[in-house]
Amino acid sequence: MLPFDKLLPTDKTSAQPVYQQIANAMIRHIQSGLFTPGMALPGTRELAGLLNLHRKTAIAAYDELAAQGWITAIPRKGFNVTHILPEVKPRRWAQKPQDLSFREKMAAPFYILHKTGFPAPALLPIPPRLIIDDGHPDDRLAPIDLLGREYRGRLKSAAVRRQVSASLVAGSPRLREALVSWLAGTRGLQAQVSNILVTHGAQMSIYIAANLLLKAGDAVIVAEPGYFVANEVFHHLGANILRVPIDEHGIDVDRVEKLCRQHPTRMLYVIPHHHHPTTVTLSPERRMRLLELAEKFNFAIVEDDYDYDFHYSSSPYLPLASGNHGNRVVYIGSFSKSLSRSIRVGFMVGPEDFTAQAVYLRRLIELKGDNNMEDTLAALILNGDISRHLKKVNKIYETRRNHLCQLLDTRLSGIVSYRKPSGGMAIWTSFAPHIPLPDLTAKALRQGLYLSDTRLYNTHQTNYNATRIGFASLSEPEMEEAIDILAHCAQ
Ligand SMILES: Cc1ncc(COP(=O)(O)O)c(C=O)c1O
Structure with missing residues (x-):
C-alpha cells in the first residue's frame, strides 16, 4: 500500500480546510500518475486512521473528489480513482502556428481614443512602499x-x-x-x-x-x-x-x-x-x-x-x-x-x-x-452603520488633515504653499518653481514613495506645478515618513 500518511500531509493551522487539503493533494497525485485510473483508495475509516483525523473529514474529502469526478464510490466496496479523469483538454482546430504571442501593435485598423496630453496611468516596476494618493479614504478604517x-x-x-x-x-x-x-x-x-x-x-x-x-x-x-x-x-x-x-x-x-x-x-x-x-x-x-x-x-x-x-x-x-x-x-x-x-x-x-x-x-x-x-x-x-462610520472617520481625517498642514508648515516650509481645505481628503499643494514636480516625484519614487506628478492637472496650457496630497489614507507616522522623503528629495 502507498504511504498515504506521507503522501497526504495536512496542516491544521492553514486557512484552507483539512478536507480540501486532502482532496487537493489526491488530485495532484492523480494528475501526476501516482494514483492510477481504477486504483482502489483506502476507505474513509481507514484513511481517517492513517491521517489521524476525524472520519467526517475523510468523508468530506471523498465527497469533494467524487463531486468533481476524480473518484467513484462503488457501493459496499469503497472508492476508486475514475477511469476517465474530469480534465477537459481543449481541441486544436488548426496546425500550431509558429508564434502565438500577442505583439505590441494591432494589425487591424482601430480607433485611437487617447489623443490629448492626458498621461497614461503609470505602471510602476516595483510597488512603492508608501503612496500619497490624490484623496481617497483609508481602506483600513472601512467597516x-x-x-x-x-x-x-x-x-x-x-x-x-x-x-x-x-x-x-x-x-x-x-x-x-x-x-x-x-x-x-x-x-x-x-x-x-x-x-x-x-x-x-x-x-x-x-x-x-x-x-x-x-x-x-x-x-x-x-x-x-x-x-x-x-x-x-x-x-x-x-x-x-x-x-x-x-x-x-x-x-x-x-x-x-x-x-x-x-x-x-x-x-x-x-x-x-x-x-x-x-x-x-x-x-x-x-x-x-x-x-x-x-x-x-x-x-x-x-x-x-x-x-x-x-x-x-x-x-x-x-x-x-x-x-x-x-x-x-x-x-x-x-x-x-x-x-x-x-x-x-x-x-x-x-x-x-x-x-x-x-x-x-x-x-x-x-x-x-x-x-x-x-x-x-x-x-x-x-x-445606521454608515452614519456611525462617517462620524468616526470624520474625526480621524480631521486630525490627519491638521497633522499634514503642520508637517507642510514645518518640514516643507518655503517649498510649498497651500490653502487648508474645510473638508475632503486631500490638500492641493503648490511647489516652488525651482522644484519641478516631475523631478521630485521621480526622486521620491526611488526612495519608495509614490506621489502623482503635476501632469494630470496640466491638461490645459498652464503648468501648475501642484499636486493633491491625500491625507485621509495615511496614518500619522506614514505621513511623517512621506513628507520627510519629499523634504529630503527637495534639497
Ligand atoms: C471629483 C471626482 N469625481 C468622481 C470620481 C470618481 O469616483 P469613483 O471612484 O466613485 O468612480 C473621483 C475619483 O477620485 C473624483 O475625484
Whole structure:
C-alpha cells in the first residue's frame, strides 16, 4: 500500500480546510500518475486512521473528489480513482502556428481614443512602499466586518436566487429605496426610486450623464484646473470644452454667464464640495447663480458631489440638486469615497426620463452591477452603520488633515504653499518653481514613495506645478515618513 500518511500531509493551522487539503493533494497525485485510473483508495475509516483525523473529514474529502469526478464510490466496496479523469483538454482546430504571442501593435485598423496630453496611468516596476494618493479614504478604517457579514448573508440567501437580472440594471431595489431616505436625510434631496440609477462608481455616472447630454461639438463648461478624468470623458465625446477659472469661492459664475451668451451651452460640470483638484467649496451665492443661469440658458448641471460626506471646519452646503433645480440638475455621489476605494458603487439622481435613458445606457456597458454589494450597502444605511462610520472617520481625517498642514508648515516650509481645505481628503499643494514636480516625484519614487506628478492637472496650457496630497489614507507616522522623503528629495 502507498504511504498515504506521507503522501497526504495536512496542516491544521492553514486557512484552507483539512478536507480540501486532502482532496487537493489526491488530485495532484492523480494528475501526476501516482494514483492510477481504477486504483482502489483506502476507505474513509481507514484513511481517517492513517491521517489521524476525524472520519467526517475523510468523508468530506471523498465527497469533494467524487463531486468533481476524480473518484467513484462503488457501493459496499469503497472508492476508486475514475477511469476517465474530469480534465477537459481543449481541441486544436488548426496546425500550431509558429508564434502565438500577442505583439505590441494591432494589425487591424482601430480607433485611437487617447489623443490629448492626458498621461497614461503609470505602471510602476516595483510597488512603492508608501503612496500619497490624490484623496481617497483609508481602506483600513472601512467597516469590513460588517460589510463582509452582510455580503456573505446575501450570497447565501434564497431571495437572491429568485431575482430577475433585468430588473436589477438600475441597481438593487433595496439600495435605491434606502438612497431615497438617505439622500433626503443627509442632503435634502427630494428623489423617488425612479430618479435613481446605481452605477459602478461615480465615474460611470459622469460617463453616462455626459453621453446623454453631449454630442460632438456641443459646449460643456468646466472649471480650470479641473477633474481630469471627467474632462477626458467630454473630450472623448468630441465636446467643445469651455474652461472657466476657479477661485476660493468656486467656479467664476460671471465667466459662465459670458460664455453662455457666446455659445449655446448644453452642460456645466461642477464639483460643489472640495473641487478636484483645488479643494474649494462653491459658495451659496454662486450655487444660486448657477441654477439661475441653467434656467436662463437652458443647460444641464452635472453636480459631482463626490466628497460631500467629509467636513471638518464647517458643515456642508446642501447640493444644488436640493435647491430650485428646475429638473436641470443631475446629482452624482459615490460609496467609493464614503467607505472604501474597493466599494465600486456610485449613484446618479435625475429626472425620471433622463434616468430611464441612463439605465438603458448603463445596460450596454454592464448588464448589472454587484447587486449583493448594493443590498449590503442598503442594510448598512438602514441600520445606521454608515452614519456611525462617517462620524468616526470624520474625526480621524480631521486630525490627519491638521497633522499634514503642520508637517507642510514645518518640514516643507518655503517649498510649498497651500490653502487648508474645510473638508475632503486631500490638500492641493503648490511647489516652488525651482522644484519641478516631475523631478521630485521621480526622486521620491526611488526612495519608495509614490506621489502623482503635476501632469494630470496640466491638461490645459498652464503648468501648475501642484499636486493633491491625500491625507485621509495615511496614518500619522506614514505621513511623517512621506513628507520627510519629499523634504529630503527637495534639497
Ligand atoms: C471629483 C471626482 N469625481 C468622481 C470620481 C470618481 O469616483 P469613483 O471612484 O466613485 O468612480 C473621483 C475619483 O477620485 C473624483 O475625484
